[in-house]
Amino acid sequence: MNQLDQLAALLRFPSISAQAEHAADVSECADWLVDKLSGMGLDVNVKKYSTPKHPIVVAKSEKIEGKPTVLIYGHYDVQPVDPIELWTSAPFEPEIRDGKIFARGATDNKGQFFAHILGVEALLKENAGQLPVNVIFLLEGEEEIGSGSLYGFMKEHKEELACDVILVSDTGMAGMDAPTFSYGLRGMACAEIFVKGPSADLHSGSFGGAVKNPITALCELVNSFHDEHGKVAVAGFYDDVAPIAAWEKSMWSTVPGMSAKDLEELTGAKEVVTEDGFTAAECIYARPTLEINGMGGGYQGEGSKTIIPSNAFAKISCRLVPNQNPDVIMGLLKAHVEKHAPKGVEVKFVPGHTGDAYACDPHSEYGQAAQQALEAVFGNKPVLIREGGSIPIIAEMKKVLGADAMMLGMGLPDARIHSPNENFSVELFLKGIELSQSLLRRLGQ
Ligand SMILES: [Zn+2]
Known part of the structure; x- marks a missing residue:
């Protein structure tokens, strides 16, 4: 199966975590991931753990001493599909139109974490089963309902999940030409x-x-x-x-789509109104x-x-x-x-x-590797932003595992996550696979 067909297969599972009638679908989706990760030619330790609710899948590469360990987090559960009548094609029958694959979960979050799985698979093939870094995949099935089981799981499996840095692609991307590195969450x-x-x-x-x-x-x-x-x-x-740094102010003034006019168009609000003394981007990212x-x-x-x-x-x-x-x-x-x-x-x-809110330093050693990988794959310097939204599990990972998260999101503004006609750009999916390889290679140096 080619890469896109594999993504389509993953998207066919109606793994809606909020609805009890889909519990078996969530579990079958986890089984599919276990099969994929086990069959990748990686000498992995792949496990599906049951939890009080939906399973957690963990896959680890064979440990190489002296190399950093990268934990790649993703979630394979999805939002409900209502209102179903507004979908152009059925939410769990993926369809490609205008260079985008339409399905519930395409961007949030199956397409994004699956790009990393395929990136790791490509590295394994290229190097006769050897990865440039140690990799742990941590895939949960309850993100859309608050990650309830993951908190306890992380504490119980702290040793197994020990890592140096976390890679997450579950945030926004300012635009196709604006690779985006998010280093904070509210x-x-x-x-x-x-x-x-x-x-x-x-x-x-x-x-x-x-x-x-x-x-x-x-x-x-x-x-x-x-x-x-x-x-x-x-x-x-x-x-x-915490005050906003001078470099952040100047960086954020250039982020596409964040001018008052852009935001007025995007939201339909009559006028953008911010806290005195701060721009819209500053208010959303850091106030x-x-x-x-x-x-x-x-x-x-x-x-x-x-x-x-x-x-x-x-x-x-x-x-x-x-x-x-x-x-x-x-x-x-x-x-x-x-x-x-x-x-x-x-x-x-x-x-x-x-x-808790979360922020890390995007200029750290790992952060610089991420910036270089983004530029290499997308051909443009990345924008460094903080997300206005909240992913509480990221702050918890920092607390429990002690590692910072590089959030390299590929959610475009028109990806319609949580809405009818959710989609993921095919080009972005393929670039995500490249990004994963480029970044893991750099982290291994
Ligand atoms: Zn979501």
Whole structure:
């Protein structure tokens, strides 16, 4: 089977981790990977581990002393396909159109990690079964549902997974001509706020003016989260924020697609509005935020209903940056909500999940090898960015395994990950195979 046919075979598994009815498909996809890795001519130690949920596949090359060990992480589970009617071709029947392979998981993340598998396979063939570095593949089946099993697995298998550096292709690429090296991720702190007013919805005529409206109270509270400069007004929120380096500011001013005009076109927002003193790229890559993700309460039906509702709620989340500690931030949020709780209502703050921010030095020895490999394969100098999103498992890998992650993402802006018509550029897939070889060769020198 040629390389593209093999990718198509991998994409045919409906390995949707979120849906119990696909558990067998997830497991069969793991079996397929075990077969592929075992049959590659690599003298590997390939194992499929069962976990409380979906299997984890680990494959290790024969250890060569004196060579660095590179752990290549990927996830073979995928997002659900809904809304199915918006797909041009069936999500698990890969189809090539306009130089792209369309299927759920094509970019996120099967196409990207499979390029590394094929890169390693090519190196093995070329060198009679000898790799330039030690390689460990770590492939999980729960990334799209929070990597629940991987946290414990990494701690239990710390020795087996010991490595010098981690390679991950599960992030964005600024454009086909802009090879992208991501060296940071934002962290996360989520919470919910519940505001309770009268014990039941009240007649707004009989009681309006004397009983505090919980939705009004919630709006006052939500309004206290930001000041007029676009800054988060929670006391102490910025205390630990690492400053943006001068080289980062100049690098980020050149990243394609990140101008205010580009972002307006991409998002459909009327105008890009940033925190005072920072560009859009700086705000997305390296400044923390507090977002209101949802609000509710009161009458939502047809026509009017003149009530004072009995309760209201808001869901909030912060994206965090180095060196903010999510637990500290959660405490600050709670204190802010308590301090600004309007009178006349009961306000409850319920903390949700958190994740650490992550950053490494893209100019380290390994980082330089990655930059050189990107330039060699794509013919352009890479852009060095931090991702606005969060992959909490990366910070955890640093904590448990002590290794930094080079995130060489190949997710193009129009790859439609998590959406109908997800796709992966065939050219990019083939370049990914080359990139993997070029990088592993350099790391072995
Ligand atoms: Zn995803």
